[in-house]
Amino acid sequence: MAMAGRIRSTVPIVRKALSSDSRSALYPQLSRNYATAPAKEQKVKVPVTMYGVSGNYASALYIAAVKANALEKVETELLDLIEASKTSPKFSQFMKDLSVPTDTRVKAMTDIASQAKFGDLTKNFLVVLAENGRLKHVDAIAKRFAELTMAHKGELKATVTTVIPLPPEEEKELKETLQEVMGKGKKVNIEQKIDPSILGGLVIEFGQKVFDMSIRTRARQMERLLKEPINF
Structure with a gap:
């Protein structure tokens, strides 16, 4: 129950982080064509930036x-x-x-x-x-x-990594948050992964975006902060 509570408390943070990204940033479009095309040839842009x-x-x-x-x-x-x-x-x-x-x-x-x-x-x-x-x-x-x-069809696959399976109500809330950010007409499919090494929290991957709110990452950030020299 305590672990589920920590997952639940992370969802609002996810909502805030995702909402801070504009849709144009989440779905920037490439102008590079497969080959140099004549002026009248159909122009196609990819729905998700790939690196x-x-x-x-x-x-x-x-x-x-x-x-x-x-x-x-x-x-x-x-x-x-x-x-x-x-x-x-x-x-x-x-x-x-x-x-x-x-x-x-x-x-x-x-x-x-x-x-x-x-x-x-x-x-x-x-x-x-x-x-x-x-x-x-x-x-x-x-x-x-x-x-x-999938993006072409208005679908989005999001991989959510947690220590324990995401409770149904939390999965529903997270899915609604992603769909809210992506806009109407987008269908979000969530794939859950279990990884005890993250210690707690969430790691969300969709498109080329990664939102790492795991306890492991926070601990590493705190460790680096504590090792920095203090200037008075």
């Missing part, structure tokens, strides 16, 4: 998929590839092995995409990854792409 190698590739693929009206098809094909890699350690290792010659990687991915009857967009994208030695990031790229697809 890093996986984020950049996922954003580029998203833009291309929206233009081709193939968003769900590409997502399904990527997820099928990920599932296949999980059942084949040899294939999974192949994608991570940078010592494999580029020509071999390209041929292998072309053959796999053809056998799986992937569309040209997915096949060409996998070839680009093979050429650039980025196949090892395909799992992360697929996850980022799925996040973009």
